[in-house]
Amino acid sequence: MPTIAFVSPKGGVGKTTSAFLFATAIAEIYDVTVIDADPNHPIQTWATGGNTPSRLTIISGVDEDTIIERIEDAAAQTPFVIVDLEGTASKTVIYAISQADFVVIPTQGSQLDANEASRAIRVVLQSEKMTGKPKPYAVLLTRTSASIRTRGLAHIQNGLIDAGIPVLETELNERDAFKAVFSFRQTLDGLNPAEVPNIDKAKINVLKFVEEVFARLAAEEGGRKEDQKSSAVAGAA
Template sequence: MATISIASDKGGVSKTTSAILFAAELALDGYKVALVDADLNQQAVAFGLKADIVGLTVLGDVREDNILTMLRKAEAENEVVIVDLPGGSSTLALKALHRSHFVLVPSQASLPDVRAAMKTIAQIDDAQELARTPIARAILWTRVLSGFESRSARHVRESVEAEGQVPILRTQIMERAAFREIHITGKVPRQVDPSSSAAANVTAFAGELLTRIASLSEAAA
């Protein structure tokens, strides 16, 4: 069992989309998954109302005063709990980070996004200090254009990767219409066209993240 938070200090980086794609992929693979929507916009809850995925439960109405109780219950009833955190710092976010085994930080390869990602990393460090135990984390590059990367985006990405201060997933979430459409249809790419590039992108992303989480469990054993 693992609790994974998806966190970003900035909007527009596909935080909620990444949370939905990961949760749905695991549920389609047979895991029992709870997606806890702590974001003010409640887009994951809206997706959950449309979706028909066995094993996936989307929970809303998350507040500072009930987040820990909700997480304990979700962890007891599911194999994986994924938390879509609100943007910015808050007591609610700190509580969820404190309880997380892994935190994923989505970011576009732009200077404002990377600065926001570093603020999120600092929040994870605060939660780690309070927990007195390491909290694993990684950056996920999102909304990457297929077949083209601007000079500025490449410079930002390569600079962050060269510094090596924060782990970065090898898999990137590409900019695809199929990912935007999940909020309209309630269906993820694997349900619409399992052989599509979008579906393969999600499978690779989820597989890499699961491998990282599994390695944490092995190290702790």
């Protein structure tokens, strides 16, 4: 029952867009709850378009007093819980991270954005210290060009990797379709190819993102089982 939180104190880096795309992609197969914990509730507003997939439940109106309970309730109801958070450092964000099995830190490809990402990473590491448990996370580069790899972006990417920060190989490229889902209040599948270019490429981009997060979750789960096995063996010895 993974809970995946999308976190960054920087506004406008693509938290809502990536959380939404992730949730609607997996809602094709699994039941998913999106906790729209942004006071501006962008995903709840999207849902007023009437195109919410049947497997997707959206909960909004949460705050620091209710976020933990809402996540726990949602995790008991659906196999996936996706949490979209506001772009500030708040108690709500800290509590959501404490409940998450995986944290995605969306980051645009500039040095200033990378610096903001490191603030989010510090909160994740604090959560690890408080709970004494690993808190898997990864940076997701967003709004990158699908066609051009700039030296600036490569430099930032390498800087993060050299600092031991996990960075997803998949980037969420800058795509019209990723904006259009909100303007038309549609899922990617519901967009009209006559109105929006490259919907297929956008879908492939999201699928790769989902697959990579799934692979990381599976690797974490595998690692945990191995740890449990070795401590059981050590205990029996």
